[in-house]
Amino acid sequence: MSYVIIIAILGLLGIGFYCLIITRNLLKLVVALQVLIKGAMLAIIFAGSLTGKMETAQSMALTIIVADTIVAVIGLAMSIQVRQLTGTSNIRSISTLRK
Amino acid sequence: MTLIYALIAVALIYSAYKATRLKGLLNAALWLAATSCLTSLLLYLMGSPGVAVIELSVGAGLVTVLFVFAISIVGDEKIESKVFVPRIAALLITIVSFGALAFIWASNVPPVFTSKEADILANTIWDDRKIDIYLQAALIISGILGIMLLIAPAVTKHSKKEPNQ
Numbered sequence: 454m455s456y457v458i459i460i461a462i463l464g465l466l467g468i469g470f471y472c473l474i475i476t477r478n479l480l481k482l483v484v485a486l487q488v489l490i491k492g493a494m495l496a497i498i499f500a501g502s503l504t505g506k507m508e509t510a511q512s513m514a515l516t517i518i519v520a521d522t523i524v525a526v527i528g529l530a531m532s533i534q535v536r537q538l539t540g541t542s543n544i545r546s547i548s549t550l551r552k
Numbered sequence: 553m554t555l556i557y558a559l560i561a562v563a564l565i566y567s568a569y570k571a572t573r574l575k576g577l578l579n580a581a582l583w584l585a586a587t588s589c590l591t592s593l594l595l596y597l598m599g600s601p602g603v604a605v606i607e608l609s610v611g612a613g614l615v616t617v618l619f620v621f622a623i624s625i626v627g628d629e630k631i632e633s634k635v636f637v638p639r640i641a642a643l644l645i646t647i648v649s650f651g652a653l654a655f656i657w658a659s660n661v662p663p664v665f666t667s668k669e670a671d672i673l674a675n676t677i678w679d680d681r682k683i684d685i686y687l688q689a690a691l692i693i694s695g696i697l698g699i700m701l702l703i704a705p706a707v708t709k710h711s712k713k714e715p716n717q
Contacts, residue, residue, distance in 0.1 A: 457554060459657055461561035461594065465568050465587075467650040472572035474642040477631045480622065481572070484580050487615065488568045491591045494607070498600055507599065508676040514595075514603045515677070516684055518610055523691045525615050526698035529622040533702055536626045543631050 458499050465492030479532035479542045483525055490521045557597065564590040577628050581619035588612040602673060622702065 469489030476482050494517045501510020532542055539546040567590060571583035588611035596604035637645070677685065 456658075457557045457561050458594070458598070459654070461564050463650055463654050463657075464561070464565035466653075467646050468565070468568045468572055470650070471642055471646040474637050474645065475639060476572075477636075478577075478629065480577050480619075480626060481580065483619075484571055484584055487584055487611075488572060488587060491568075491587060491611070494603075495591060495594060498595055498598055498603065502598055508673045509680075511600050511603050511673050512677045512681050512684070514600065515606060516681075516688060518603070518606055519688045519691055522610050522615060523695040523698065526618060526695045526702065529618055530698045530702040533622055533625050541631070542626060542629050 455503075458495070462492050462496045462499065465489070465495065477544050479535060479544060479547075480529070482544065483528040483532070486524060486528065487521065490517060490524070493517065494521075557594075560590055560594050560597070564594065575630075577623045577626075578620065581616055581623060584619070585612045585616040588615070618699075618702075 465488055469485050469487075469492060472485035473482065473489065476485055494514050497513050497517065498510050501507045501513075535547060536542050539549060564587060567583050567586040571580050571587055574580050574583060588607060592604040592608040592611065595601075595607060
């Protein structure tokens with residue numbers, strides 16, 4: 454059973470990491486971050502259940518959920534503003550905002 | 553029981569793959585919601601129902617609504633520019649880094665996993681991790697500011713000059 458959960462965690466982390474490298478759309482970047490964070494959260498709960506410190510792991514997972522939501526909100530807000538200012542959601546357009 | 557875990561794990565990886573690789577942004581948001589649902593199911597089975605409920609309501613509910621709202625403003629767009637890292641290189645980096653992690657994990661055989669109930673979660677949250685609670689409150693306030701930024705129209709040079717004219 455442990456191996457199944459480890460495979461799920463590694464799968465989520467791998468897919469999120471790959472998409473983070475490859476994507477150019479700002480909204481897709483937020484999706485990749487969400488997938489990555491879900492993998493990290495599962496890993497923390499799994500570690501807590503293995504070491505017997507479940508309450509610490511759960512409280513950390515709650516912090517992760519809060520931080521994850523804030524990251525999504527700020528990322529989406531930024532992508533909307535970038536789109537309205539530059540006319541595109543391409544990540545490269547962020548570097549042209551100063552011009 | 554292992555079969556249920558395996559089925560959920562396969563569905564989780566498949567939905568995460570679809571969320572990141574699909575062309576349409578709306579479809580990606582819906583697959584992300586499915587990923588969140590399956591994550592919360594796995595969390596529940598691993599013995600943390602409190603975290604599972606919050607993940608389900610926030611991850612599958614609030615974040616999906618925010619995504620759909622943002623997509624309705626931004627719209628779907630096909631980006632033609634070149635990628636920073638070639639796809640093959642990105643795939644190799646991912647396989648090497650996470651393959652190494654899997655190898656380290658597999659070489660030390662993990663202890664047998666048993667789902668346990670947390671008994672004193674409230675004490676841990678309110679006594680041991682008091683500073684984190686303040687940090688979370690600050691994060692939630694920054695999230696509210698983020699939503700205000702999400703709703704507010706973009707500030708451009710023209711819109712700044714308009715009140716003076």
